[in-house]
Amino acid sequence: MKGLRCMAVVFIVFLFASPVLAQETVKLIVYEDGYVKVELSIIPDNRTVPIIVSVPEHAQDVIVEDPEGNPVDFQTINGTLLIYPESTELVRVSYYTPDLTSKSGIVWTLNFSSEVPFEVVLPENSVIVDLSDIPLRISETSITMPPGNQSVSYIIESPSPVQNGQESPLKLILALGGVVLGAGGVLIWWRGKNRFDNGGAFEDSLREILKSDELKEEEKLALKYLLEHGGRASQAEIRDALGIPKTTAWRMFKRLEEKKLIRIVKGRKENWIELRG
Incomplete structure (x- = not known):
């Protein structure tokens, strides 16, 4: 009986949900390992009923928020998101999945x-092939496809081939530039480390902010x-230290970045968080 009641509730929710959207934009960001980040921007035609969004089976790090980055209430039922827009005029949905590529x-x-x-x-x-x-x-590397069931096949080329065992001058210049930039980055990081170790105006102002009520508790812990x-x-190190989920940490870092207290540095395998000095 409980199972039948649950199915009835789900049926009623889907019956009154709104699959029709006034406007929707879709963006897929494809990574080298086949993972895809799906980004949806939705303007609901009726904010009093849920929006239905289908997601792949292995969708990860699902985030539903308004334009200001505030979370929007949603629930997942059988691979479908039921989003409750309430007062927001725009809903942004994003998630990662390996299910869209082969x-x-x-x-x-x-x-x-x-x-x-x-x-x-x-x-x-x-x-593109x-x-x-x-x-x-x-x-x-950006392509816009029309509506429907679409496919895009592509290969990822290796770096330009060498001739006679020698790299091209351009590649040598780029490689040298990368080494110089890498060394410069290490130097900047080391100076920044010493500055934070030895104290400074930014650290003093930051400690004052930590004493105020401007920040949430998890934001203060991250800055500390x-x-x-x-x-x-x-990001993973801070998240593990604070014991908070990925989505909560992601929103927290975005808020701190908007407050100009940190910068998010994109890495090849993971992102890094730096205090702004």
Whole structure:
């Protein structure tokens, strides 16, 4: 009986939910390992009933928020998001998934179905080898596909081949520049570490902010952790130290960045958080 009641409740929710959207934009960011970040912007036509959004089976780090980054209430039922927009006029949904891509040999294929045109941002050095339909727009590694069941096949090229065992002058210049920038980054980080170790105006002002009521408790703990660890740490390190979920940490870092207290440094495998000096 309990199972039947649960099914009845779910049926009623879906009956009164709103699958029709006044406006929707879709963006897919594809990574080299096949993971895809899906970003949706939705303007609901009726904010008094839930919005239905289907998500893949292995969707991860699902975030539903308003334009200011505040969380919007939602629940997941059988691979479907029921979003309750209430007072917000725009809902932003994002998640990561490995379910949209497949690989055969060296060829990757992205498959996606959409009722509206959608943008696909392919990894750097990608070359498109097949399309299911004529694209609406192509710009470097970005392509906009029309609505429907669409596929984009591509390969990721290796760096330009060397000739006679020698790198091209341009590659040598870029490589040298990378070494110089890397060394410069280490030097900047070391100076920043020494500055935080030895104290300074920024640290003093930051400690004053920590004493005020301007920040939430987890934000204060994150900033204290950075102060105690040289002004820099990985997102995962801070998240583990505070014992908070990924989505909560993500929103926290975005708020601190907007307050100009930290900067988020994109890394190849993980992001780093730095105090602004």
